Amino acid sequence: MATTDVRPEPLEAREELEEIWEDDPGVPGFFSTVDHKRIGKRYIYTCFIFFFVGGLIALVMRAQLAGPENTVLSAQAYNSLFTVHGTTMIFLFNTPVLAGFANYLLPMMIGTRDMAFPRLNAFSYWIFLFAGVFFYSSFLIGSPPDGGWFAYTPLTTKPFSPGVNMEFWGLGVAFVGISTTVGAVNFIVTTFKLRAPGMSLNRLPIFVWSMLVFSFMVIFAVPAVTLAAGLLELDRLFGTAFFAPGAGGSTLLYQHLFWFWGHPEVYILFVPATGMISAIIPVFARRPLAGYLWVAASLVAIGFMSFGVWVHHMFATGMPALALSFFAAVSLLIAIPSGVQFFAWIATMWQGRVRFSTPMLFALGFLLVFLLGGITGVMVAVLPFDWQATDSYFIVAHLHYVLNGAVVFPIFAALYFWLPKITGRMLGERLGRASFWTMFIGFNLAFFPMHILGFLGMPRRVYTYSSGLGWDSLNLLVSVGAFAFAFGVLLTLINFAVSMRRGALAPDNPWGADTLEWATSSPPPDFNFEAVPVVASRHPLWDQQPLPVAVSGDDDATRALGVPGAREHTTPVTGGLRAAPEATMHIPEPTVLPCILAAGLAVFVTGLLVQAVVVGVAGLVLGGLGLVWWAWRTGEQ
Amino acid sequence: MTATAPPMVPTVPVAPPAARSRGRDIGWWGMVVVIATEGTIFLGLLSTYFFLRASAPRWPPAGIELPELPLISVFSVVLIASSIPIFWAEAGIRAGRQATLRIGLLISFIMGAAFLGHQAYEYSKLTFGWTDNAYGSIFFVTTGLHGLHVLVGLLMNLVVQAKAWSRKLSSDRHVSMQVFSLYWHFVDGVWVFVFASLYLSPHLR
Numbered sequence: 001m002a003t004t005d006v007r008p009e010p011l012e013a014r015e016e017l018e019e020i021w022e023d024d025p026g027v028p029g030f031f032s033t034v035d036h037k038r039i040g041k042r043y044i045y046t047c048f049i050f051f052f053v054g055g056l057i058a059l060v061m062r063a064q065l066a067g068p069e070n071t072v073l074s075a076q077a078y079n080s081l082f083t084v085h086g087t088t089m090i091f092l093f094n095t096p097v098l099a100g101f102a103n104y105l106l107p108m109m110i111g112t113r114d115m116a117f118p119r120l121n122a123f124s125y126w127i128f129l130f131a132g133v134f135f136y137s138s139f140l141i142g143s144p145p146d147g148g149w150f151a152y153t154p155l156t157t158k159p160f161s162p163g164v165n166m167e168f169w170g171l172g173v174a175f176v177g178i179s180t181t182v183g184a185v186n187f188i189v190t191t192f193k194l195r196a197p198g199m200s201l202n203r204l205p206i207f208v209w210s211m212l213v214f215s216f217m218v219i220f221a222v223p224a225v226t227l228a229a230g231l232l233e234l235d236r237l238f239g240t241a242f243f244a245p246g247a248g249g250s251t252l253l254y255q256h257l258f259w260f261w262g263h264p265e266v267y268i269l270f271v272p273a274t275g276m277i278s279a280i281i282p283v284f285a286r287r288p289l290a291g292y293l294w295v296a297a298s299l300v301a302i303g304f305m306s307f308g309v310w311v312h313h314m315f316a317t318g319m320p321a322l323a324l325s326f327f328a329a330v331s332l333l334i335a336i337p338s339g340v341q342f343f344a345w346i347a348t349m350w351q352g353r354v355r356f357s358t359p360m361l362f363a364l365g366f367l368l369v370f371l372l373g374g375i376t377g378v379m380v381a382v383l384p385f386d387w388q389a390t391d392s393y394f395i396v397a398h399l400h401y402v403l404n405g406a407v408v409f410p411i412f413a414a415l416y417f418w419l420p421k422i423t424g425r426m427l428g429e430r431l432g433r434a435s436f437w438t439m440f441i442g443f444n445l446a447f448f449p450m451h452i453l454g455f456l457g458m459p460r461r462v463y464t465y466s467s468g469l470g471w472d473s474l475n476l477l478v479s480v481g482a483f484a485f486a487f488g489v490l491l492t493l494i495n496f497a498v499s500m501r502r503g504a505l506a507p508d509n510p511w512g513a514d515t516l517e518w519a520t521s522s523p524p525p526d527f528n529f530e531a532v533p534v535v536a537s538r539h540p541l542w543d544q545q546p547l548p549v550a551v552s553g554d555d556d557a558t559r560a561l562g563v564p565g566a567r568e569h570t571t572p573v574t575g576g577l578r579a580a581p582e583a584t585m586h587i588p589e590p591t592v593l594p595c596i597l598a599a600g601l602a603v604f605v606t607g608l609l610v611q612a613v614v615v616g617v618a619g620l621v622l623g624g625l626g627l628v629w630w631a632w633r634t635g636e637q
Numbered sequence: 638m639t640a641t642a643p644p645m646v647p648t649v650p651v652a653p654p655a656a657r658s659r660g661r662d663i664g665w666w667g668m669v670v671v672i673a674t675e676g677t678i679f680l681g682l683l684s685t686y687f688f689l690r691a692s693a694p695r696w697p698p699a700g701i702e703l704p705e706l707p708l709i710s711v712f713s714v715v716l717i718a719s720s721i722p723i724f725w726a727e728a729g730i731r732a733g734r735q736a737t738l739r740i741g742l743l744i745s746f747i748m749g750a751a752f753l754g755h756q757a758y759e760y761s762k763l764t765f766g767w768t769d770n771a772y773g774s775i776f777f778v779t780t781g782l783h784g785l786h787v788l789v790g791l792l793m794n795l796v797v798q799a800k801a802w803s804r805k806l807s808s809d810r811h812v813s814m815q816v817f818s819l820y821w822h823f824v825d826g827v828w829v830f831v832f833a834s835l836y837l838s839p840h841l842r
Contacts, residue, residue: 227681250689546647
């Protein structure tokens, strides 16, 4: 490729671009924005609010369990709290916060100006927000869900769970699934069709690879949980008989549907988390990731294998031995691609010169807790062991090492790593380190003793226990650890508040990273890139200095590449393995349609909850009108 | 970005693609992924059907009168054949023939609406309800969800027709038609599996 040195357009062009790309001011702009960065930021902040609420709930539970026969909570309150805690952390924090980071970062990482479907992107956020509010509104009428976060039948069918408690769970879960699915559609098409010229698939940042695998897993797994929750609600609200054994239904069917989503879900969370780690470790080891192709292939392998392990949640349901053996074998095998990634990270650090900044500390903390969570995962994949450990605190320990340790630590690493890009201000290193060490020690203090409690026979989901079973001091230790962990999280919150007020201004690329999101200013302009960069390496910012940008041609395919493209509110569409320019995509103007459509759906779901036909129909009409209007305005620009 | 004198930035001319390599529209790809996830929902429902059937001592359960086959077979052919005018209409607009587009869409709409009308009629004739037992539940939920997809398809058809009548579509700009046509073929294709599983398979013993 021939390169010629020219001066970019003068700075007036930039001001003009900012005018073209900026949202409407004030409240209308708040509801109508389709900018992936604003939406991504909202996702992240909303998710953290849910994280803090879910965490406070956990602290209340640990206060109850700190000593034998405590009376902080009644049995019923405890049931509700563990249900809400689990549901919040899975559906309202872990999954959407990863989507939120990807929302913010992915378009910039691949060098484009927005997502493939910016309005759907806004729609996905509004659905998520409304679903979260819907779920938590159960507290307002004093009947929060109480059937466990996986809502097993027959406990959750109407005869055994009267009241509307589980409606908030079932309808909420089916509702939030729309948001996750829409997001996944967006990530897939964005990654395949909007990459900067030259960003072939083997130059994709590993985090983008991980989001691609995340999205494909979502596409094929979420329908199962939508069915599980949807059919459960049909049973509960309309009296169908899917899970009623007396009328030919099957309670085992529910477990199959739920876990057909539920186990891929663990990897839906874990894969992007490892993608973040694969982005962070090379930057702080100051060398490219070792075994890029192996890591990418491992992610894809995990994506496939994750659909062959769901029955290991059902080892104790009395299924045929042959079926159990198959699922046990796949559950053991899936440790291999995870192990490949682990060795790639070790090799990267081994060959590099590691800087121990806060993001790197969290990444290292992740390695240790993931190692433990992975080992206990292999243990419970072994049938005889699982029969002993199932439904005990050993499982609680394992799942928190994986879902809290191996996902939340990468998310905090990502916060310290990418927040300077997002807010334009650095986070404090000293508070960051203090936060890491408090969280890391608190985490292990809280969750390691749970393994032992499991061996000592403590069952999960109990609201209290008697003294003299040998569980007292370990439980106290767990509770102390939980509060320490929470204190560590609080330190990061303080760090964030301080940084927003008077943190050092972040340069474009504070960590010396290699991917394209660091090529724009911090925070980035609304249009991300005036001219789209041309990629000739897996590490554009390391290998291509200064970073070359594309010039537009007169034709439809390359018009959007340069500054004129940004001036026309467009972004280039590329295709093929090499990401060659194909066409020009118009980026929609801000619109309130997504918010209206999501509100229509929220009204419909509320109508189902209160069993009022008028409300349900009103919601459908509102949503339907929004959809038709949307379809009318879409397509032929 | 504080530079007062902008730094030198290398620029790279990117060659435009050969004329025929212009790829599918972004919206079309989006619909492909939506169909993948929608297809999985139907796969889940059909799996549920066979799971319930495998765990039942008798299928259909005692007292269930299976739906009549002759009429639904005719209307299944009507539904699946309604893809043909869509192919025709799409080929028409690709060649810039507006009339073909409008007529094709209209014929397909009538065929789809006839199928949906028959489904409503069949529901009124069936001797079992969706709360009677698991068979009734899975029958009504699967066919009902498919009917809902037909309804959404008909609505999409109307929107595309409205666009066609107001001359918004042309030979090189007709993404809505492409997206709708993909969706409609999917709805028709899924019915083959629903029909084979729910209507035909209980007769095989």
